[in-house]
Amino acid sequence: MVNEIKVGRISYLNVLPIYYPLESKLIENNFKFFYGPPAQLNKLMAEGLLHISSTSSIEYLRHAEQYKLIPDIAIGSCGPVQSxxxxxxxxxxxxxxxxxxxxxxxxxxxxxxxxxxxxxxxxxxxxxxxxxxxxxxxxxxxxxxxxxxxxxxxxxxxxxxxxxxxxxxxxxxxxGLPFIFGVWVVRKDVADSPAVKDAVRTLIKGKEWGQANIGRMSELTAEKSVLALPEVNSYYEGLVYNLKEMETEGLKVFAEYLKKTGQISKVPDLNFIEI
Missing domain, CATH: 3.40.190.10 (Periplasmic binding protein-like II)
Known part of the structure; x- marks a missing residue:
């Protein structure tokens, strides 16, 4: 039985809208966050030391057999990403x-x-x-x-x-499509756990709260960075946090070009956790 959900958390400013309501307990959760650069979080996930983590799109596409995608949460852009x-x-x-x-x-x-x-x-x-x-x-x-x-x-x-x-x-x-730089994944061996499914729903709630309060997120980001508030507002306007039909299509097209340019050996199916 899973009591504490171990969640990999990258430190980039652009994911603040997803994690802020969870880290500040505005949305109740039983998460233990592990902080680090993407490569370190990828390693912890591969070793089974995390249940859930954000990961780069290419990392997922290279190792899709190990993970299930979390629906409707990603980090990407539909236009200038600026970063x-x-x-x-x-x-x-x-x-x-x-x-x-x-x-x-x-x-x-x-x-x-x-x-x-x-x-x-x-x-x-x-x-x-x-x-x-x-x-x-x-x-x-x-x-x-x-x-x-x-x-x-x-x-x-x-x-x-x-x-x-x-x-x-x-x-x-x-x-003509959004580009998805990062996705959120669950290890396949815990994807059927009720506690993990509940954690996934909580993570999505966090993202939705951040989107609904993006003005507050901009203010917090401006406090933590060298960017002025108007620059932060502009930055967030170019980002997408969803993984719906258009974003999923963008991820698939990326995978096809990765294969065409010899960067992955095959285009994997995109498998989502059922919640």
């Missing part, structure tokens, strides 16, 4: 053969960039992994950088990088 950016010292179309520095923190965004720069803007650059913030602080200026999360929000107006490709907006322009 997943390719910034460049020259026009994107002129990066053919150039090296792009990619943050080690991202797998889904790196995979999306490879798809976009192979299928949508076919310039076939080279990629290398590194820490953009450290390099820039040291005085180095890589030709182009894929930057994500809070780092992207801080670097998007950098004077040495006047050219930008917002990956969420590029995907929408190309496919």
């Amino acid at each position: 997943v950016l390719l910034i460049s010292r020259k026009p994107i179309e002129e990066l053919k053969g150039c090296k792009i520095l990619v943050s080690a923190q991202t797998h889904t965004s790196a995979a999306l960039l490879k798809i976009l720069l192979t299928e949508y803007i076919p310039i076939y650059p080279e990629y290398e992994t590194g820490n953009a913030a450290e390099l820039i602080e040291s005085g180095e200026r890589p030709e182009a950088i894929l930057t994500i999360g809070d780092e992207a929000l801080n670097l998007r107006h950098h004077k040495d990088y006047p050219y930008k490709l917002d990956l969420g907006e590029a995907w929408r322009q190309w496919t």
Whole structure:
């Protein structure tokens, strides 16, 4: 019997609307949160040390046989996402053969960039992994950088990088669909537990509360970041937290392009937990 639900919790600002009502107990729950970067949470889930966790879309698509998706909760965009950016010292179309520095923190965004720069803007650059913030602080200026999360929000107006490709907006322009960067999953071996099903319903309630109180979430985010309130409002307007028909279709199309570009071996079925 499951008494305490172990939940993986990434620390990015964009998931505050999902977790705030749960962490502050505005919505009662029996969650124990484990905080860490996506790679660490993925490892804890794979080892059976968590019941539920957010995970990158590509991690789910690579290991779908181990998990069930939680319905109607995700993190994505339908237009400019602002926090997943390719910034460049020259026009994107002129990066053919150039090296792009990619943050080690991202797998889904790196995979999306490879798809976009192979299928949508076919310039076939080279990629290398590194820490953009450290390099820039040291005085180095890589030709182009894929930057994500809070780092992207801080670097998007950098004077040495006047050219930008917002990956969420590029995907929408190309496919007409939302892009789902992250999903929430349950381990298959606990998916039939009544306690876990109840926890999933509670998690969805948290998301719904956050969406209904997005103004308050914007104020809290502005307090915790370098962004002013109008910038935070703009940021949240571009995000989606649902996993309904259009978002699910976007996830499926992403999986198809991952296979086409050799980044996964097969397109998995999307299996949802029944609640």
